[in-house]
Structures are given as structure tokens and as C-alpha cells.
Amino acid sequence: MILLKNSFKFPNKKIRKTVSITLVLFTLISPAFFLNSRAQTAQRLYLNRVGFIDLEVGYDVHIVGNHAYVTNNEGLMIIDIQDPHNPQKVGEVLSGGALGVEVESNIAYIASVTGGFIISNVSSPSNPQLVGQNSVGGAIRIAVSGSRAYITYFGGGFKIFNISDLTNPTFLGEYIDTRSDAIEIKDNFVYFANAEVGLKVVNVSNPSSPQLVTIISQTGGANDIHITNDTLYLGCWGAGIRVIDISNPTSPQMLDSYDDNDGGEELGVIEKDGFLYVADNYGVELFNVSDPTAIVEIAERTSDVSAAHDIDVDEEYIYVALGGGLLILEISSTPENEDSELLFYLIIILAVSVTIVVISSIIYFKILKPRKRYIS
Numbered sequence: 001m002i003l004l005k006n007s008f009k010f011p012n013k014k015i016r017k018t019v020s021i022t023l024v025l026f027t028l029i030s031p032a033f034f035l036n037s038r039a040q041t042a043q044r045l046y047l048n049r050v051g052f053i054d055l056e057v058g059y060d061v062h063i064v065g066n067h068a069y070v071t072n073n074e075g076l077m078i079i080d081i082q083d084p085h086n087p088q089k090v091g092e093v094l095s096g097g098a099l100g101v102e103v104e105s106n107i108a109y110i111a112s113v114t115g116g117f118i119i120s121n122v123s124s125p126s127n128p129q130l131v132g133q134n135s136v137g138g139a140i141r142i143a144v145s146g147s148r149a150y151i152t153y154f155g156g157g158f159k160i161f162n163i164s165d166l167t168n169p170t171f172l173g174e175y176i177d178t179r180s181d182a183i184e185i186k187d188n189f190v191y192f193a194n195a196e197v198g199l200k201v202v203n204v205s206n207p208s209s210p211q212l213v214t215i216i217s218q219t220g221g222a223n224d225i226h227i228t229n230d231t232l233y234l235g236c237w238g239a240g241i242r243v244i245d246i247s248n249p250t251s252p253q254m255l256d257s258y259d260d261n262d263g264g265e266e267l268g269v270i271e272k273d274g275f276l277y278v279a280d281n282y283g284v285e286l287f288n289v290s291d292p293t294a295i296v297e298i299a300e301r302t303s304d305v306s307a308a309h310d311i312d313v314d315e316e317y318i319y320v321a322l323g324g325g326l327l328i329l330e331i332s333s334t335p336e337n338e339d340s341e342l343l344f345y346l347i348i349i350l351a352v353s354v355t356i357v358v359i360s361s362i363i364y365f366k367i368l369k370p371r372k373r374y375i376s
Helices: 013-042 338-368
Strands: 002-004 046-057 061-064 067-072 075-080 088-094 098-104 107-112 116-121 129-134 139-145 148-153 158-162 170-175 183-186 189-194 198-203 211-216 222-228 231-236 240-245 253-258 268-272 275-279 284-288 296-301 308-313 318-332 373-375
Touching (some): 046 067, 046 088, 046 296, 061 098, 061 308, 061 318, 067 107, 067 318, 075 098, 075 107, 107 148, 116 139, 139 183, 148 183, 183 222, 189 222, 198 222, 231 268, 268 308, 275 308, 275 318
Parallel strands (some): 098 139, 222 268
Antiparallel strands (some): 046 318, 061 067, 067 075, 067 098, 075 088, 098 107, 107 116, 107 139, 116 129, 139 148, 158 170, 189 198, 198 211, 222 231, 231 240, 268 275, 275 284, 284 296, 308 318
């Protein structure tokens, strides 16, 4: 018998060596390509928990400087947020159940279901002082502009008060409707949310006789409103977000909409620096609205966010009034559970590497490795 070596002449030794080296290199670097590709396609942002304070419940939140003003079933709670990891309650205005608040120039304007329209001096947050009050029944939300306050109330519609004398807010006029939700004011036009009908525009240049201008279509479920310049952002119960051009208040134009198909109830919205922050009852959502004609959701948090009612932001953090109290979040490019995320990536790398090694071995030993054969 004659033993013939390397009787399989192709591929030759040089080619076999090149292929083997290529397979080894591919095995080593392919996981990096995989992760890089994943990073390029995911581009996710995270809303990470920073701090929390138990207030039993939070309905409305307004951030001014180092303090958060949160309404709850007892009235207005004043929270020191200088250390967002450990917020502390420093003061309170006990007015009975309060749903809405606005704070301007050290004055808190409170909409209280039981106490009515309450004005408090909060220049000393630890010792707020009652200034004035009007016992309008069932006050819900409030908007302040100049010397006037606009207050929605149970039963429908809104009332207008002159607040030039803070100690004696006086009734000016009323717009009667079937329901009341959020309210905002720009120039002499009130944007008034009636969830059953939609968003209404009301001319209040004559406060004693407000006049309906228009009802904006496709705004059923209208609940919360934020206005930036000539753009209005509207949160709608179970119907998502509406972005509306109000440069001409007599003829508002829909710019874009985001339909919420996850059953969320958009209860609070605020825009800042091209981002829209939304409290949708079941969680918190973040949208890029730098182009208001094409809004894009870029982050969402649903874990430990129960009954998110309202939302506000400052330069660094997100503040959510919700069932339980006040939750503080921050935007991050990495998740809270970064260790488990890293472990997930390592498992993927290992799995890919093992798979490639097996495939490489099969290719080499079954196809490329020179075979010996015997002939007689």
C-alpha cells in the first residue's frame, strides 16, 4: 500500500492558512460588530429613578427654583429638592383637597376642591402665609396671567377673577360649560379643555362676557395643556398627543398627533427645549418635538410609576406627581440596572463566539483540512 499525502490539491496550503486566519479573526471581532450594530439601531434613552417622597398622592406639580409645589388631598405640599435624591417636605398650605397650583413671584395660587381659590405667600417655604381666598366651589385647575386668574371647577366651565389685590380676589365673569379640565391663557384667549367635547378657544378680552371662538377638531379627551410660543401641546385621555399651531387663535391648525394605543391616559404634559414630557397615568413618556410636525417618542418608563397625574421639569430632572407622592427622574443613556444589561451583552457575545467557533471548526475539518487516503 502506498500512502499518499495531500492528495487533495485544492485549496493549496497558502489558501488554507489564509482562510484559517480569517476565520479566527472573524470569530474574535464579530461580536464587536454585532454590538456596534445594535447600538446604532437602538439609540435608546432611559428615565432613571433619582428620588421619591411619600405624600400619599400627588395631583399637580410646579417647580420653582429649589422647591416643588405639589397638591394632594390635604392641600399644597412644599418640597425642598436641593438634594433630588432625598427630597424633604418643608412646608404646607392645608386647604383641603387641592388639584391645581400655579406659583409666580413667591405667590402660590391654589385650586382647592373644598377651600376654593386660595392665595398664599410662599416667600418663606417653611412658613407659607394665607393672603386671600374666594370660596368658589369645587375648584380644579388654575391659570394666571397678569392681574387675572382663570379657574375651572366641578360642574363645568371656568371663572375669572381680578387678583390685582391679592387679599381680595374679585369675581369678573364666567364661561359655563358641561365639563371642566385643564386651562391655559395666551393673550386674550383661553384654551379650555373639555374632555367630552375637545379643546375650546374662548375670547376673554371682555372678562364679564367670554365668547366661544372655536372648538378644535380631533381633540376629544382633551385633558392637559402646555403652550410654548405659538405651539400648543395637548394631552388627551386614551387618545395620545396633539400638537397645534395657535398663531391664529381663531383658526388653530393641527401640526401632528401621536395616537396612544397602550391604553394610557395623558394627564400631564410639559415642553422644554424641544422635548415633550408626558405623564400618561400608566407611566412617563418622552418625545422629541424639535420638529412639531413630526414628533417622535424616544423614551418611556412604566416601572414603579403608578397613577402619574402631572409632570414638570427643571434643567436636570423630571418631577412626577403620582399616586404615592412625588417621583424624581433623570434622562440617561444607560439604564438603572446597568449590571444586568452588561451581563446580557456578555451572554450574547459568548453565544455568538461559540457559534462561530463551531461553524469554523466544521468548515475547516470537513472541507479545508487536507485528507489522507490509501491506494493499493
